[in-house]
Amino acid sequence: MAIEININGSAHSLDVDPKMPLLWAIRDLAGLTGTKFGCGKALCGACTVHIDGQPVRSCSYPVSAAVGKQITTIEGLSEDGSHPVQEAWRQLNVPQCGYCQSGQIMTAVALLERNPNPTDADIDTAMSGNICRCGTYTRIRKAIHLAAEGQS
Amino acid sequence: MSSIDRISRREFLKRTGQAGGGMVLALSVTTACQPAAETTIPMQTSDGSSIAANVYVNIRDDGIVEIYCHRSEMGQGIRTCLPQVIADELEADWDKVKLIQALGDEKYGSQNTDGSTSIRRQFDMLRKAGASAREMLITAAAGVWQVSVDECVARDHAIHHESSGRSLGYGELVAHAADIEVPEDPVFKSPDDYKYIGKSMDNIDGLAMSTGQANYGIDTTLPNMLYASIERCPAYGGSVKSLDSTAARAVAGVIDVISMPEPTSPPFFNPLGGVAVLASNTWSAQQGRAALEIEWDLGPNAQYDSEKYREELMASCCKEGTSVLNRGDAEAGFVAAESTHSAEYYAPHLAQAPMEPPAATAQMNEDGSCDVWSCTQNPQSVQETVAGVLGIEKEQVHAYVTLLGGGFGRKSKGDFAAEAAWLARATGRPVHVTWTREDDIRHGYYHSVSAQHLKAGMDENGTVTSWLHRSAFPSIGSTFSPDSTGPGGFELGLGLVDNPYAIPNMRLETGDAKAYIRIGWLRSVCNVYHAFAVGSFVDELAHLAGEDPKDYLLALLGPARKIDPADDGAEYGNYGQSLETHPIDTGRIAAVLEKVAEMAGWGRELPEGHGLGIAVHRSFLTTVGTVAEVSVDDAGKLRVHELWTAIDAGRVINPDRVTAQMEGAGIFGMSLTMHGEITAKNGAVVQGNFDTYPVVRMNEAPTEINVHIMDVDAPPGGVGEPGVPPVAPAIVNAYFAASGNRVRELPLRNAGLS
Numbered sequence: 001m002a003i004e005i006n007i008n009g010s011a012h013s014l015d016v017d018p019k020m021p022l023l024w025a026i027r028d029l030a031g032l033t034g035t036k037f038g039c040g041k042a043l044c045g046a047c048t049v050h051i052d053g054q055p056v057r058s059c060s061y062p063v064s065a066a067v068g069k070q071i072t073t074i075e076g077l078s079e080d081g082s083h084p085v086q087e088a089w090r091q092l093n094v095p096q097c098g099y100c101q102s103g104q105i106m107t108a109v110a111l112l113e114r115n116p117n118p119t120d121a122d123i124d125t126a127m128s129g130n131i132c133r134c135g136t137y138t139r140i141r142k143a144i145h146l147a148a149e150g151q152s
Numbered sequence: 153m154s155s156i157d158r159i160s161r162r163e164f165l166k167r168t169g170q171a172g173g174g175m176v177l178a179l180s181v182t183t184a185c186q187p188a189a190e191t192t193i194p195m196q197t198s199d200g201s202s203i204a205a206n207v208y209v210n211i212r213d214d215g216i217v218e219i220y221c222h223r224s225e226m227g228q229g230i231r232t233c234l235p236q237v238i239a240d241e242l243e244a245d246w247d248k249v250k251l252i253q254a255l256g257d258e259k260y261g262s263q264n265t266d267g268s269t270s271i272r273r274q275f276d277m278l279r280k281a282g283a284s285a286r287e288m289l290i291t292a293a294a295g296v297w298q299v300s301v302d303e304c305v306a307r308d309h310a311i312h313h314e315s316s317g318r319s320l321g322y323g324e325l326v327a328h329a330a331d332i333e334v335p336e337d338p339v340f341k342s343p344d345d346y347k348y349i350g351k352s353m354d355n356i357d358g359l360a361m362s363t364g365q366a367n368y369g370i371d372t373t374l375p376n377m378l379y380a381s382i383e384r385c386p387a388y389g390g391s392v393k394s395l396d397s398t399a400a401r402a403v404a405g406v407i408d409v410i411s412m413p414e415p416t417s418p419p420f421f422n423p424l425g426g427v428a429v430l431a432s433n434t435w436s437a438q439q440g441r442a443a444l445e446i447e448w449d450l451g452p453n454a455q456y457d458s459e460k461y462r463e464e465l466m467a468s469c470c471k472e473g474t475s476v477l478n479r480g481d482a483e484a485g486f487v488a489a490e491s492t493h494s495a496e497y498y499a500p501h502l503a504q505a506p507m508e509p510p511a512a513t514a515q516m517n518e519d520g521s522c523d524v525w526s527c528t529q530n531p532q533s534v535q536e537t538v539a540g541v542l543g544i545e546k547e548q549v550h551a552y553v554t555l556l557g558g559g560f561g562r563k564s565k566g567d568f569a570a571e572a573a574w575l576a577r578a579t580g581r582p583v584h585v586t587w588t589r590e591d592d593i594r595h596g597y598y599h600s601v602s603a604q605h606l607k608a609g610m611d612e613n614g615t616v617t618s619w620l621h622r623s624a625f626p627s628i629g630s631t632f633s634p635d636s637t638g639p640g641g642f643e644l645g646l647g648l649v650d651n652p653y654a655i656p657n658m659r660l661e662t663g664d665a666k667a668y669i670r671i672g673w674l675r676s677v678c679n680v681y682h683a684f685a686v687g688s689f690v691d692e693l694a695h696l697a698g699e700d701p702k703d704y705l706l707a708l709l710g711p712a713r714k715i716d717p718a719d720d721g722a723e724y725g726n727y728g729q730s731l732e733t734h735p736i737d738t739g740r741i742a743a744v745l746e747k748v749a750e751m752a753g754w755g756r757e758l759p760e761g762h763g764l765g766i767a768v769h770r771s772f773l774t775t776v777g778t779v780a781e782v783s784v785d786d787a788g789k790l791r792v793h794e795l796w797t798a799i800d801a802g803r804v805i806n807p808d809r810v811t812a813q814m815e816g817a818g819i820f821g822m823s824l825t826m827h828g829e830i831t832a833k834n835g836a837v838v839q840g841n842f843d844t845y846p847v848v849r850m851n852e853a854p855t856e857i858n859v860h861i862m863d864v865d866a867p868p869g870g871v872g873e874p875g876v877p878p879v880a881p882a883i884v885n886a887y888f889a890a891s892g893n894r895v896r897e898l899p900l901r902n903a904g905l906s
Contacts, residue, residue, distance in 0.1 A: 097557050
């Protein structure tokens with residue numbers, strides 16, 4: 001059956017099992033590969049997207065639940081990488097392999113939207129669902145503070 | 153090659169042969185010990201609109217310099233650092249450099265991106281690639297102006313004739329350089345003139361990585377592509393006894409179910425067998441796979457139980473083993489000693505668990521060749537493995553290299569690429585294989601479990617006069633050789649026989665250990681457990697002697713001198729490089745130790761319940777010292793508050809990327825210290841995902857990881873791996889300082905500390 005979803009402001013009609021995790025609908029059917037697969041069980045955060053502005057682990061979120069909602073992926077965060085969080089990430093050279101960073105950035109953006117000036121403790125709470133195996137955590141903390149300064 | 157002979161422990165060379173399964177394979181046991189020389193640069197070719205000065209540099213007539221990156225990017229920053237070196241020698245404008253990721257091809261020399269080799273072993277080759285192109289352009293310009301080359305200089309992407317004020321841009325010189333010979337021995341720039349080398353250039357992939365545009369192995373899509381998910385036997389070496397695919401085929405989106413070729417013994421880098429479900433998308437493939445009904449013959453390793461094996465391994469390290477280094481007479485030293493101390497250390501199997509699980513895409517071409525895109529650390533090995541599985545020539549395999557979502561040694565093995573290739577041929581369509589996280593954790597090439605026995609004899613002053621260290625672990629050699637019985641070859645040089653301590657009587661031994669699962673390398677390999685044991689044991693000795701651990705370590709290092717383990721009968725490869733250029737220099741090790749102690753404020757008064765621990769270790773020709781500050785909270789959980797790291801890697805190309813590697817090594821080291829453990833029952837790995845194989849998360853990350861790069865005028869050492877080994881002993885020693893409790897087993901989770 002066809003499922004209508006809206007990704008980054010564009011309507012997509014996808015012929016999928018309604019139970020398919022949103023992650024695979026985004027990647028395999030809509031062809032947006034910036035959202036990553038890391039665990040399949042909402043344990044690592046690599047697949048984080050926004051649904052109506054809230055961070056969601058798309059690997060464990062059925063595509064049918066996204067109907068009627070606004071899905072934002074890393075590709076929809078800005079046209080040219082100019083979101084303050086993306087700029088802070090580059091300014092501090094946060095990424096090493098880069099694979100988890102789409103999810104890290106999406107979680108960080110959601111954090112800053114509800115808490116424009118987070119403490120280290122706020123950051124630790126918000127970001128602990130996102131694993132970075134390269135170990136960029138201390139730079140992520142600094143980049144979130146930097147982005148917060150830039151937004152204020 | 154008609155037969156594969158046993159890989160000698162005495163040889164470190166790349167081997168090619170034929171396995172029992174009829175598959176031609178080429179094996180790089182480890183690049184840690186391949187020959188060092190890789191400085192042959194081929195001559196130029198021209199197609200009219202561009203000049204390829206060599207295989208790494210192509211200058212286009214629009215002025216763009218194309219640089220081929222033949223090494224794999226997995227977070228270490230080589231795609232930034234490699235062009236830094238070439239562009240600097242070439243006097244190229246950084247903004248006019250276009251980086252192209254090279255396919256697997258032996259014309260580039262070694263592309264095996266492991267062993268922290270890219271810079272330490274290829275720095276001269278990369279400089280030569282840039283410098284020879286620069287001299288070629290100078291010769292071309294001098295010819296145009298009919299002046300001596302000595303009057304011409306390269307600067308800012310152009311050749312200048314200073315006395316006449318003339319200049320020609322690199323693009324303009326393409327038309328004049330077609331017949332010019334590339335010099336064999338170009339003159340390198342003076343380090344004083346470096347523009348990019350030694351500078352913290354921004355990550356060349358930073359924009360792509362922050363916008364979701366970076367392409368990894370999992371991201372390759374081709375028209376008409378099938379998505380595959382493969383169910384593999386829980387125990388290594390097992391096979392399918394019976395299969396019912398009826399339910400799997402009924403899953404919407406499933407297109408085919410295909411049995412994979414049987415696994416080989418030894419495993420090499422071959423696929424693990426099993427049953428593949430192919431579908432129109434990843435989810436359907438996974439759903440179909442879950443519906444497979446398979447009865448397994450668990451095969452020859454079904455009895456593997458890591459708890460029982462632990463007892464075997466501990467027994468092995470506690471009885472006389474095979475001597476690999478002898479200095480003086482350790483046994484007589486113990487008899488003469490005033491006191492002795494001994495301890496055993498245990499560390500489990502680990503999985504690399506890169507955030508991107510293994511993933512590859514392949515398609516067959518009409519001419520019988522195969523294109524394969526994969527997140528590989530070693531595209532030439534992918535060529536060899538795929539060629540072996542398909543029964544075609546290596547040159548018929550076009551191995552494209554994507555970005556790697558982490559590697560840590562796992563992606564040196566092209567088994568997943570061979571799976572995609574096999575299925576592409578079987579289906580006649582492009583096939584994309586993505587491993588699940590459970591596949592990655594349960595079907596890996598595991599870091600060895602290890603048990604070590606250490607014994608020291610002290611004189612009446614507490615000075616160590618005799619030392620015994622016996623290490624038992626299943627060898628990486630077991631992945632290539634059916635009769636591997638324990639540690640050997642290059643593994644002994646990873647923290648065992650390169651012991652730097654000034655102890656008059658020393659005996660180093662190995663203990664037997666067979667392998668029952670696939671063994672492979674993980675970031676810094678045997679150095680992980682050797683540094684853990686030695687770094688912990690010397691701390692124990694310091695406390696027994698009632699001395700400050702840092703002062704004790706300095707005394708143990710002894711006077712500044714250069715060590716050659718061969719002097720005491722050891723075989724030592726020094727990571728494939730000369731001890732002349734990359735010595736084991738105890739003076740440099742001591743300097744690192746002093747520096748990191750100073751950074752951490754060693755000896756300062758600490759908050760109640762806090763402790764500092766220190767460790768230093770040389771690996772991959774680089775020395776790293778680490779200090780950890782920890783505390784134990786009321787619930788008995790260990791908290792790492794801060795880490796300090798000093799690194800002597802000789803000349804560094806990009807200080808920020810080196811700093812990042814040290815920060816990352818701190819977290820990676822913390823993960824294996826606090827959490828990491830792979831166990832097996834009935835031949836099958838017990839863990840499956842990040843819930844049962846936890847790694848450090850943001851809430852556990854230290855408030856700061858402080859890094860200092862030593863200013864040392866010496867050839868480059870490795871950077872990707874050497875930050876890891878000192879982390880575990882530094883933390884364990886800090887925990888002792890904080891609590892008075894000594895833990896001799898990793899991970900600390902098993903002691904209830906995390």
